[in-house]
Amino acid sequence: MNQQSNNNIVNGAGTAVITGASSGLGRVYAERLAQRGYDLLLVARRGDRLDAIAKELGTRYSIKARALAADLAAAADLDGVADAIAADDSITLLVNNAGTSHLAPAEQTPLPVLASLLNLNITALTRLSLAVLPGFRTRNHGTLINIGSVLGFTSIPGSSIYSGTKSFVLGFTMGLQNEFAGTNVRIQLVAPASTATEIWEISGVPLASLDPATVMDAAQCVDAALAGLDQGELITLPSLETAVLLDDYEQARQALVGAINRGQPGSRYLPR
Numbered sequence: 453m454n455q456q457s458n459n460n461i462v463n464g465a466g467t468a469v470i471t472g473a474s475s476g477l478g479r480v481y482a483e484r485l486a487q488r489g490y491d492l493l494l495v496a497r498r499g500d501r502l503d504a505i506a507k508e509l510g511t512r513y514s515i516k517a518r519a520l521a522a523d524l525a526a527a528a529d530l531d532g533v534a535d536a537i538a539a540d541d542s543i544t545l546l547v548n549n550a551g552t553s554h555l556a557p558a559e560q561t562p563l564p565v566l567a568s569l570l571n572l573n574i575t576a577l578t579r580l581s582l583a584v585l586p587g588f589r590t591r592n593h594g595t596l597i598n599i600g601s602v603l604g605f606t607s608i609p610g611s612s613i614y615s616g617t618k619s620f621v622l623g624f625t626m627g628l629q630n631e632f633a634g635t636n637v638r639i640q641l642v643a644p645a646s647t648a649t650e651i652w653e654i655s656g657v658p659l660a661s662l663d664p665a666t667v668m669d670a671a672q673c674v675d676a677a678l679a680g681l682d683q684g685e686l687i688t689l690p691s692l693e694t695a696v697l698l699d700d701y702e703q704a705r706q707a708l709v710g711a712i713n714r715g716q717p718g719s720r721y722l723p724r
């Protein structure tokens with residue numbers, strides 16, 4: 453079942469760290485978590501935007517909100533943020549939301565773009581997860597939300613590298629869920645489908661080129677993801693109507709995994 457043990461609505465005590473809070477889904481998470489009473493630590497490169505958001509939310513919700521400008525794809529900045537959040541016992545929630553996309557055939561992906569995809573979508577998410585989790589385990593309390601993508605479940609032409617990074621997020625987050633099973637630490641994977649944010653222009657596919665009927669509003673996406681968290685879901689697909697499809701998928705995966713450790717080749721591979 454797609455369910456974690458602790459089923460309470462997540463309301464804030466402590467500080468929520470949100471990466472990629474300067475736009476899109478991260479900006480909405482900042483608002484919603486402030487509304488739930490969390491103090492905020494907002495991370496992204498555009499410090500001017502973060503400062504304005506921190507000021508606005510701090511005033512509106514009477515919370516403490518700080519901005520930390522950092523390029524999480526750059527090792528030195530990532531080290532600084534990881535060290536800062538590892539040392540801050542007030543942090544009770546991390547949303548690993550910062551991500552980038554480049555939708556083009558893999559062979560046509562320039563090396564610096566490849567590096568930024570791997571560094572941000574994989575390395576930063578992993579490093580920041582591992583920065584907060586030891587404290588969460590010690591205190592037996594905390595929430596980690598990793599933002600993957602439906603493209604972590606599949607790959608389409610042009611998404612090979614992005615899908616690969618998001619498959620990592622899926623596998624990594626499922627592994628963490630196993631490692632924290634039986635604790636009060638919640639770990640949620642959120643896998644949005646197409647959502648109206650700046651990432652589309654960045655990816656090289658204009659939002660205007662998508663069928664509007666397939667594109668979700670960023671606020672609806674985050675509200676659904678938080679409803680999934682409140683319901684104790686391990687994996688939340690905000691746009692999925694038929695929830696049993698995810699259970700069916702998990703059962704098929706378990707059946708496959710259960711059938712493969714048999715110490716010998718499948719008979720179809722044996723000489724005839």
Ligand code: NAP
Pocket residue numbers: 471472473474475476477478495496497498499522523524525526549550551552553572599600601602643644645646647648649650651652654
């Ligand atoms: P977005 O509006 O482009 O937001 C991305 C955020 O990440 C921005 O705040 C950006 O801020 C930050 N960021 C980018 N590069 C960074 C870097 N090197 N260091 C630090 N921060 C960086 O896109 P979004 O759609 O909200 O994306 C949020 C997450 O949702 C991503 O992980 C994305 O893969 C995932 N997602 C989105 C969709 C969709 O259709 N929108 C679908 C599935 C999954 P700065 O530019 O200020 O650094």
